[in-house]
Each structure stands twice: as C-alpha cells, then as structure tokens.
Amino acid sequence: MKSLKSRGSELVSPERQFQILKEVFIRKNLPSFSEKLIQSGLSALTPAPTKILQMNLGKLCNQTCKHCHVDAGPDRKESMSRETMLHCLSVLAASPISIVDITGGAPEMNPDFRWLVVELRKLDKKVMVRCNLTILLAGDRYKDLPEFFAKNQLEIVSSLPYFEKRRTDSQRGEGVFDRSIEALKRLNAIGYGIPDSGLTLNLVYNPAGAFLPAGQAALEHEFKKSLLKEYGIRFNYLFTITNMPISRYLEYLQESGNLESYLEKLVNFYNPSAVLGVMCKNTLSIGYDGSIYDCDFNQMLEMNVEGGVQNIRDYDADVLEARKIRINEHCYGCTAGAGSSCGGVTT
Amino acid sequence: MSKESYYVPDDLKKFGNIGEFQPNLAKKFFDYYGEVFTEGALTAREKSLIALGVSHAIQCPYCIDAYTTDTLEKGVTEAGLMEAVHVAAAIRGGASLVHSVQLMNKVKELGM
Ligand code: SF4
Ligand code: SF4
Numbered sequence: 449m450k451s452l453k454s455r456g457s458e459l460v461s462p463e464r465q466f467q468i469l470k471e472v473f474i475r476k477n478l479p480s481f482s483e484k485l486i487q488s489g490l491s492a493l494t495p496a497p498t499k500i501l502q503m504n505l506g507k508l509c510n511q512t513c514k515h516c517h518v519d520a521g522p523d524r525k526e527s528m529s530r531e532t533m534l535h536c537l538s539v540l541a542a543s544p545i546s547i548v549d550i551t552g553g554a555p556e557m558n559p560d561f562r563w564l565v566v567e568l569r570k571l572d573k574k575v576m577v578r579c580n581l582t583i584l585l586a587g588d589r590y591k592d593l594p595e596f597f598a599k600n601q602l603e604i605v606s607s608l609p610y611f612e613k614r615r616t617d618s619q620r621g622e623g624v625f626d627r628s629i630e631a632l633k634r635l636n637a638i639g640y641g642i643p644d645s646g647l648t649l650n651l652v653y654n655p656a657g658a659f660l661p662a663g664q665a666a667l668e669h670e671f672k673k674s675l676l677k678e679y680g681i682r683f684n685y686l687f688t689i690t691n692m693p694i695s696r697y698l699e700y701l702q703e704s705g706n707l708e709s710y711l712e713k714l715v716n717f718y719n720p721s722a723v724l725g726v727m728c729k730n731t732l733s734i735g736y737d738g739s740i741y742d743c744d745f746n747q748m749l750e751m752n753v754e755g756g757v758q759n760i761r762d763y764d765a766d767v768l769e770a771r772k773i774r775i776n777e778h779c780y781g782c783t784a785g786a787g788s789s790c791g792g793v794t795t
Numbered sequence: 796m797s798k799e800s801y802y803v804p805d806d807l808k809k810f811g812n813i814g815e816f817q818p819n820l821a822k823k824f825f826d827y828y829g830e831v832f833t834e835g836a837l838t839a840r841e842k843s844l845i846a847l848g849v850s851h852a853i854q855c856p857y858c859i860d861a862y863t864t865d866t867l868e869k870g871v872t873e874a875g876l877m878e879a880v881h882v883a884a885a886i887r888g889g890a891s892l893v894h895s896v897q898l899m900n901k902v903k904e905l906g907m
Binding site for chain 2 (some may be wrong): 461612614654657659660661662663666667670671691
C-alpha cells in the first residue's frame, strides 16, 4: 500500500476531507461538533497550561497502516530539521512543560532522533516515544534501539492493534504481527514492561475496523492474559484509542461502505464528560516544519493554531494559552464513548 | 435484490421508539434490559457473548448485528465470536435430539 499522497488521492486535501464529513452530516441531519458542545452546556474548547509537547519528527515510516492519520509511509520524505528541534529545545529549556511525546511516522527514522533524545534528557524532561515496534527489526541502524531507549529512560508507547495475527496484519500489513511480537520480546528482555524495572512499555489498541473501542480495563486484562500465555510477553498499560475519521482511515470508511454508520455512531456516543480530557487541552503538537497545532489530528488536517503564534520559533505561552482550540467534525472521534486521547480513555 | 424486506437494518436504531405506543411497558422493558447488561456476577463481555449466542438461536438479525458489533468492540476474537454461535447451535441441536428419548419411549410403548 502506498500513501494517499503518492497515489494522488483527493483525500490528501483537508478541505476535501471536511467536505466529505460535512456531506454526511447534512444527509443524516447530524449536529455539528460545535452545536453538540453548546447543547451539552460546553462552549468553546479552551486550553489549560501546556504539560506535553508532542513533536512530530516526520512522515517517513517503514509501515503503511490502513488507519494511519498521518498518511505516513516509506514514500514520504517530510522530516523535522535539527534547526526546528533546536527551537523546541530552547522553548523546553525555559518552560515548565514536563513531558515530550515524540512521534512520526517512525520517529526513529529521523537522522537526528538520537541526538534530540539525548538533548531532551539533559533538560530532565520525561520523554515518550511512539515506537511502531517493527522499526526495531528494520536493519542494523535500528537494532540497538532498545538499549538506547533504556539508557535514556524513554517511555515506550507502541501500537499493537490486537493480540492476534489476523486483525493486526489486516490493519498494519502482512507480517507486522510476528515482527511486533519479536520486538516486544526484545524489549522485555532488557527490562521494558517488567514490574519494578522502571522501564515503561505501554501498548495502544485501536479497533481494526469500523467499530469503537470498549472498556480499556477489560481489554487490558485480555491483552495481558493472552500475550503472556501465548508469547510470554509483558507490558505496563494498554491505551484504547478511537480511530479518527480522517486521512487513510477515512478512505477505508468510504471504501468499505461504513462511513455513514461510523459517523452516526461517533455522534450518538458523544459523551460530554469525555471532553475535559481530550489531548488538545494540555498538549501542543509541533509539525515537522515547526508549525504549532492543537493536536496531532488538527496537524494532519493542516489546522494551525488560532492567534498570532504559529511556529515554535515564535513560542509565547501566554498567547497560546489564551487561544481557542480549533474544532471540526473529526473531534467527535475524541469524545465518543469513554473518550480517546493519545494516552487512552479520557474519562 | 429487492430493497423491500420485512427486516430493515435501520429499524435497529428505532428500537427505542416502541415506547410510542406503550410507554410504560417499554420503559419497564428497557430498564430491565439495561440492568441485565450491567457488570454483575458476569462480566459485560460474558453477557455480550451470551447475547450473541442467543441471537443466533432465536435468529434475530437485529440482535446478531448489535451483538456482533458489541463483542468485537469488547475485544472478543473472531474465533471467540464463532464459538459462541457453536455453543448456541450445540444447545439447539442437543435440545432437538434429547427429545428423541421421548420418541424412543413412545416407540417402545407402542411396540411389541
Ligand atoms: S500508524 Fe504509525 S506505524 Fe502505521 S504507518 Fe502510520 S506512523 Fe507508521
Ligand atoms: S481532534 Fe480531539 S484533540 Fe484535536 S482538537 Fe478535536 S477534540 Fe481536541
């Protein structure tokens, strides 16, 4: 599978994506996200002080998962420069932001990834890396990554859509499950996910299909039981994340004929108490070119933050905290059911 | 294929509307229904699997639709879903077969 971009798909355009969502909302007479907020007594989404800086190091990835909201893949070239990283580092050095969440694509494929991690650790920030697991088996350049992660006390967050081959491979590509299991074994072998090791390994579940995730605690129990029994694998926590109706997952919804019913479901399961925990409240998302976004999803929809500060080199906490978060119909993906954020459920 | 059918997928969403003609009984039913499916001595997941099995035994397309989705969402594997249906089928088949004891009794009663 190739990225939408290299296939020249119309879904590369955020405007087209919004239009597709809007057409369904009109046809099905569904309330817009902003109407729904008002109906439930909430008005605009406003940010709290920023706690997490999420840095997207680029769109290059060794995988091409069907649901990828980044539209990442081996054919993407966008990559964060060291100069942009330096801007992030100088903001972080002078800021109470305590957590840095490094993502991609496969962030490890950025040539300055290791340098960045070492610099962040010098600033004593907690660093999380969104590691897709198979990158650990992608050649000599990456094979000592587990040791590098451990030495720098990185918290690893890894997608494993399911504890079975069939459903994982259908979403992430043939053979991904077996390689993910092998990578998890390597991480366990150096202490990741093992109680009291101080090395945290969290997994992310997102449904392989047009349905919502259910009960995080019950699913974590199933994952733990099954991965331990079948493969002897341990991990710390499972985060359940709802698939957002944008980018490649939007394409899947269209092609499988599930678009209308999925959007209706997101709207019907809107949960006002999930709104308070959405990631845009305490996170800023930085694009590979330094642009600032409310969240990773807005980043992929090219919705820059509102207001005068648009790039990390002009960072101003007061201006950013006074802004309104930009919303659109995709925000239903964060507020359905138990809610969904990059750290799992929000309620 | 004809678009007309006694079963219309969209009707599942209208289940709640049965209160239109008899609100009191509908309310009592939905309160009961809701209570049955809350986590209790059985987990919500176990209850959903039972519902999936029963929906096949009673052959209700609405319930099959609803509980296939629900069990998938609750993280049950495809093999698990299908095993629930086999449990229903085994009980259904067994229930027919066990009545053959009555048949045999009658044969013996009537025979020489
Ligand atoms: S979901 Fe992650 S691993 Fe999959 S293509 Fe996107 S960035 Fe790569
Ligand atoms: S997509 Fe989610 S995280 Fe992003 S702005 Fe909307 S509610 Fe916030």
